Amino acid sequence: MGYSHYWRRPAILPLTEWLKWAEELKPLMEEEGKVLADVFIGEDEVYFNGAQPCETFYISRSFLPSYQEQEPDEDGKWFDCCKTRELPYDSYVVKALVLAEKYFGDLITVSSDGDFPHWEGE
Numbered sequence: 001m002g003y004s005h006y007w008r009r010p011a012i013l014p015l016t017e018w019l020k021w022a023e024e025l026k027p028l029m030e031e032e033g034k035v036l037a038d039v040f041i042g043e044d045e046v047y048f049n050g051a052q053p054c055e056t057f058y059i060s061r062s063f064l065p066s067y068q069e070q071e072p073d074e075d076g077k078w079f080d081c082c083k084t085r086e087l088p089y090d091s092y093v094v095k096a097l098v099l100a101e102k103y104f105g106d107l108i109t110v111s112s113d114g115d116f117p118h119w120e121g122e
Contacts, residue, residue, distance in 0.1 A: 003086045005093055005116070007100070008077035008109045013061045015043075021103040022046060028095050035088045046096065050089030057082045057093045059100070077109065086114075 022041050029039050029048060038056070039048040045060040063078045072078050084090035097110045098117055110116060 002083055003090070003113045004081050004083040005097060005110065005112045006079070006081040007059075007097060007111075008073060008075075008079055009059075009063065009104070010077060010107055011063045011072070013104060013107065015061065017103040018061050019043065021099055024099055024103075025096055028099075029092065036092060048089070048092065050084070050087045050092075052087050052089075054085050054087055054089075055083040057084075057089075057096060059096075 022043070025046065026041050029036060029041065035051055037049050037051050037053065040046065044062070045058070047056050047058040049056040059080065063080075065078070066080075070078070082093055084093055094112075094117065097108075100108050101110055
């Protein structure tokens with residue numbers, strides 16, 4: 001099955017918001033030994049996979065196209081995605097993307113094959 005999450009983002013995400021996002025993300029990823037594998041949260045990239053792997057969730061502060069013909073959309077945003085097949089690490093992908101909406105606001109647009117709990121603000 002192909003259950004996936006999708007996002008569009010600018011070529012470069014602002015450093016200040018990135019650092020805040022990464023800081024809030026770190027404690028959410030502490031169950032690494034049970035559900036997550038290969039977790040990295042840094043100043044330029046974030047990635048992790050599930051203990052039952054599917055596709056690695058990967059996002060970098062500076063977008064690098066996956067293939068040469070890839071182009072941004074009419075708003076200048078680049079497309080990316082992560083297929084999780086609803087494996088246990090899916091909830092961590094959702095948490096990461098909901099927090100991305102919180103910190104990057106309109107810079108990032110998220111969608112999903114299922115219901116997606118978009119950031120509602122405080």
